[in-house]
Amino acid sequence: MNWKNFTLFLILVILFVLSGLYNQVNQKDITIYLSNPEDNDKQKISVSGTVLKIDNDEILLKDSMYGKEILLKNVYDKYQTNQFINIQGIFHKEGYIEYRKGEEIWDKKIKLILSIFGFLFVVYIFITDYKKINLFK
């Protein structure tokens, strides 16, 4: 690898890290709400996660990003335990979310399996086409 290629590769790494970190810092995730509940009282929030427990209109949800357990109140839609759901609601300073709307993400595993097959297909096309591809020339 010559200096020009090395510089380009370095730019790529910096681009990935900077854009990722910039977004990570500026996006509000569940930890921001939980660490500053007073400041985020009655703010809109979107969370996805697995249903752990259902008690009448209350659901205990395990957040998919950090594994935090969050209480959802006023859940009028019917869900079952272990379902993966995506919800929108209003965060309250007491630490619970007032449910507004939600949906079950039923096809997460199907999409993952299909995507693995899709990826393998592209790898196969690359292997069969390898003679046409110029690498570091």
Next chain:
Amino acid sequence: MPDLITHIAATHLIVKLPSIFRDRILNYYNNYKSFIFLGAIFPDLISKPFQYISPKLYNFSLPLHSPFVVLITAYILTRFIYIQNKNTSFYTIAIFSIFHILLDNLQKGLNPGYQIFFPFSLKRYGLNLISSEIYIYIMLGLLSFSFIVEVYFYYRKKIAN
């Protein structure tokens, strides 16, 4: 987000269908098919692995699915890896990556879409047109249609020989 099979089948059709009428497009497909399909999965290829490493990296990986990062990455990548011509290789990955992002944004749901205007805006946009209930039928439809097109080309080549 549709799965990669849907992206590949849709991309296959938008290149292969016009190539029924234009040999130039067919030649382009035959020469650049690996980069055409790489473009079809490219935004997911550079962003999703971070989410599989750790779900905490979801916000980190979001901008890697934006046209800004995807196009720069495609440009740099095609300086190292290319077919015949670096610029044609870049345009191939760029066009089909943008098509991938467009397809992703068609999906309906509570997920607010992707950051199309990153880094100028962190807001996520989605066209909210296709619900996740029917997308699986769309995938099967596209796949079947792709298969029919490939069968057509197989017999066309056989007859020509």
